[in-house]
Amino acid sequence: MAELPMPDIPDGNLRDLIAELHSLHARAGWPSVRDMAKGQPFSYHVVHELFTTCRTERPSLPVLLSVVATLAARDPRSDPDRVLDKFDRLWQAAKNVEQEIDQKRPADLLTFRERQILELLMLGASTQQIATQLMMGIRTTETCVGRIYRKFEVHSRDELLAKAEELKLRE
Numbered sequence: 124m125a126e127l128p129m130p131d132i133p134d135g136n137l138r139d140l141i142a143e144l145h146s147l148h149a150r151a152g153w154p155s156v157r158d159m160a161k162g163q164p165f166s167y168h169v170v171h172e173l174f175t176t177c178r179t180e181r182p183s184l185p186v187l188l189s190v191v192a193t194l195a196a197r198d199p200r201s202d203p204d205r206v207l208d209k210f211d212r213l214w215q216a217a218k219n220v221e222q223e224i225d226q227k228r229p230a231d232l233l234t235f236r237e238r239q240i241l242e243l244l245m246l247g248a249s250t251q252q253i254a255t256q257l258m259m260g261i262r263t264t265e266t267c268v269g270r271i272y273r274k275f276e277v278h279s280r281d282e283l284l285a286k287a288e289e290l291k292l293r294e
Contacts, residue, residue, distance in 0.1 A: 136217040140182075143213060144174065144191070147206065151197035159193050184214055232274050240267050244280065245287055 148154070156174070160167035170190055173182050191210045195203040233241060236257070243253045254264040277283045 136213070140210070140213040140217050141174075143210070144187075147191065147194045147198065147201075148174070150201065151194040154194070154197060159190055163189050163193075165189075182214075184211075187214060233271065237267055237271050237274075240264065241271055241283075241287070244268070244271075245284060 156167040156170040160170045163170075165186060169186055173186060173190060187210060188207055191207055192203060195201050195206040198206075239257060240253055243256065248256070250264050250268060251261060253259070253268075254261045257264070259267075272278060272283060275283055275286050277286055
């Protein structure tokens with residue numbers, strides 16, 4: 124039983140939803156992802172992803188409500204029906220996040236740290252140089268670079284740099 128890390132999500136309705144999920148997890152006594160997945164029609168990997176993955180889209184409503192119901196049942200101070208209603212409202216409020224994201228440029232979706240990394244990538248820095256300069260672990264840096272690739276919908280550094288030029292992020 125341990126606290127799961129909060130994903131790096133921009134402020135907004137989706138962040139409110141995931142933050143409330145983390146709060147409920149704490150009130151339920153920090154059950155493990157395996158415990159939360161017991162008896163569910165999905166694996167513990169799905170639960171772990173729900174809590175920790177940097178998201179730009181809402182989680183699946185059935186998965187979310189199944190996990191919330193499990194956590195609410197473990198929280199002695201909560202009324203499970205009210206908790207489920209609250210999460211349903213939060214999920215509905217986050218419904219427009221996908222549309223908002225589609226209308227934004229990929230650079231608008233980057234976190235502060237990802238913007239720092241992108242700037243260094245555009246200057247030609249290697250992953251190791253970025254990790255050293257930003258005082259990050261190499262694996263953390265590689266993970267952040269992967270997130271940047273996903274947000275820009277590219278698969279290589281060359282594609283990323285070309286897209287950055289196309290979007291006039293690079294001079």
